[in-house]
Amino acid sequence: MFERRDVLKAALGAIASGLAPAAHAEAPPAAAPQPPAPSPFSRDMIVELARALAAKPYAPPPAELPAPFANLTYEQFVGIKTKPGSAIWAGENKGFSVEPLHRGNIFTTAVDLFVIENGAATRIAYDQNRFDYNGLKVAEKLPDIGYSGFRVILSPPSGAESELAIFQGASFYRAVAAGQNLGVTARGLSIRTADPRGEEFPAFRSFWIEKPSAGANALVIHALLDSPSVAGVYHFTLRPGEATIIDTELTLFPRTTVDHYGLAGFAAASLLTPLDRRRPDDLRAMVSAANGLQMLTGAGEWLWRPVSNREELQFSSFVDVNPKGFGALIRNRDVADYQDDDQHWERRPSLWSEPLGEWGEGAIQLVEIPSESENNENIVAYWRPKAPLVGGASATFAYRQFWCWQPPSRPPMAVAMHSRSGRIPGSKLRRFVVVFSGDVLADKDKTARLSAALTTSPGSATNVRTFTNAQAKTCRVVFDVDPAGENFCELRLVLRADEEPISETWLYRWTP
Template sequence: MNRRMFMKASMAFSAVSGMTGLSTLFAQSAWADDGIADGTAVRFDFEVLKQKAASLAKQPWGGQPGPLPQTLADLTPQQYNAIQYDANHSLWNNIPDRELDVQFFHVGMGFKRRIRMFSVDAESRQAREIHFRPELFNYHDADVDTKQLQGKTDLGFAGFRAFKKPELARRDIVSFLGASYFRAVDETYQYGLSARGVAINTFGSHEEFPDFTAFWFETPKADDTTFTVYALLDGASVTGAYKFTIHCEEKRVVMEVENHLFARKDIEQLGIAPMTSMFSCGTNERRMCNTYHPQIHDSDRLAMWAGSGEWIARPLDNPQRLQFNAYQDENPRGFGLLQLDHNFENYQDVIGWYDKRPSLWVEPVGKWGKGSINLMEIPTTGETLDNIVCFWRPAAPVKAGSEFNFSYKLYWSQLPPVRSSLARVGATRTGIGGFPEGWAPGEHFPDTWCRRFAIDFIGGDLKAAAPKGIEPVITVSSGTFKQVEILYVEPLDGYRILFDWYPNSDSTAPVDMRLFLRTKEETLSETWLYQYFPPAPDQRKYTDDRQMTPA
């Protein structure tokens, strides 16, 4: 949990869905002890869950969650954080020398949905519910009146988190908390961007936040570093059955995801494998960097490996107005929001530790067909709100009663699992243009306003290709570009491409820019995509605001 998750919870979780009809999934049988699982045993498998999700889609949505006991509804973030799960009651505490374990989050504050949890024996397929009881938690200084919670076995939980080697490290590596949000870490143990089970009408008339309303955990063996959890999704417009196979590797977390979605209503915009991140300012957008931090972001780019084989890097932005872009594709090979700058000096942040934030890469399994990778960028004045959303949108319309299923892998790691052999975009910078590189504007500013762009390309075979002649291929959707330069930058061991963009109208509409490097024989780099927002005509001037105090 961090400050951004709390603020996101207060906005999003009032819209999440209910638990309608879940109890009909289970038949009664004799009770038996199974660690902290105290419910009756019933048979469970993924096929049963898919049937339940399909049946649930034909029923009315249960609506928003009911009220919590007053002692939980009024919790402050500090009080909520003070509630800690008792590790002696962790899900797999009864397995000696285990590699993995799971603990649960308490409901309260903005986390109002009561989620049911079940323990599943992997061999017998018998599932038992884990009911809420106050003794599972330590309340410390949370100022919770536990008398109001006694006997509230239906209170459920808000989510769960998973630990690796719990005897040695008490830091969680996977967290599912709020709506269908979840996150994981890499070897730095630093959380960053979030994923979601599904996105509904993100850039539509009314965004929805379906909820994971129940989880089933297969009990692993002691030496397993992989565990499987199933989830039921329920929302106003969609239900779903999910299977997560979560590999807790040494330096990263890899999730295999299989979902089966059932539409209750027509859906204007269905988002598959959605992810949510934050970009306040970076090398290309300095407008909001009004603190001592050189950069502030969880992710610095959208990366795409198109079905055609093209590699694309699209730097993220903190725009002055809401922006939405759709990149058409067919059978994409991968995409993700990446954080590729891991140099502390470029952030100077000892609270957020943005240099340690992981990237998230989506690898589709099977053919996804036609659709588009959608990117929404929301203006923000700081780092406390996630303002970047990305997902795959299928081209096929989503009508009430229709069914969809998608399989994919999620890689939570510093670098994506696949890299092109081409030169990649290192950084993007912009600033004043209209003068020769190596010269300051000096006493006389340029007569004609323009904007300079500097794009660094590193890696690949650029140095070997240089004798053949490196050609920047630049296209812009409006205006013109001039003063193109190619500079070898020794500290980067790469090449910097410079060009100045000149407007040809008073329009402030965004300008789409595209650049890649080639020789006559071959493509040398991934493709740089950028969206520039020209200022209003009355702001297209250079003002010398430098001041000196006379001696």
């Protein structure tokens, strides 16, 4: 009989010493290792584990790897494949299966994986028989080096299996809806992102995955997070469907007071858009895993902020109280918008997050980082609470994420589908074109009273014109911006019928 305090003591001691609950570097296991003995599990146990972990000094997880995995190139690492049929629960008709992922390349940190069944947790020992090493010279018997994360596979009773989500690297995870490619990356927690004091990257140290019952349409995952500043416990519930929904509940236990942290954060790549000044010699019309940042404020205003690859690091802050939702959206779903038959950016997921409960005062932070590569996730956004995390206390939050083609909450008005800008030949002015689309633009009464309410700060806008097309349900707004010698200009545009807003609010910061 295990006592809960004994289980906590053993687990905490192993984590605090930088080792997994079962040592990764002890005597080599047999070629086909036997699963470790199960131990009692409860959600409260992980909460207490996180609380106890936060009361101790931080110890980093192990990152050392034996040959040949210590210095793998990217090509060698991605060449390591999981053998068919080796996934956990493969062939058991559970609706889901789980593939542990190998360590190597940038994913060197060891993560412990457990499976929960009948109230007991069993650690998944490293098994080299799971993998095809694609020509790497691997020892006949390897030590238990653990894993870097795991992939969730949707395994319906009838039909082909498909990737649903992946948890790998720091506190990062990604998911897709049916028919999509992996794109935007979610963050379990952001700390001092792009802060002059230096960013801290919290990491999931352990995952406990509940074995689903037959016919279940949800997968429950528990996670223990740790960093020099914060320990925490996460509870994820994944539900596949037309959109893949992930409900997240988290409790944070800061070791010290943290004044800059982010919730429901995400990162996405944006190399080239029609608004960018950074135009590489690229045949593609657009290279971006997120067309913009959508926000629904606590006051009910819909905001749309296109994102761009900047010449210099840019920060934008959208102050709010109790936000209703925000996320990275793909609105341009035609392959012609991108002209990329290999990457298919139009198939990337939109990610929409809705707070569950009130989050109080704070701001949605947007960071746009200069990038020369489409492999860099240079667009980062998150909710930054005004209240700090206080050392020695705890804080609990919850939110729901939709990985989708279209978010469930959408503006009941015209939306900005396209934005372009360019220098006017022979002039210092810049011309912008913003194309709004929506059913309201087929309403002749509304369009007869339509005007474009545009503000600039600093600088000024001139030559503002609107071109409506009732049949296409669009309105093109064309305007010229004079920054008046300044190196930035904040733009705000909304369509009105008299004083009634009939579009979302389009926001953008022009920089030279």
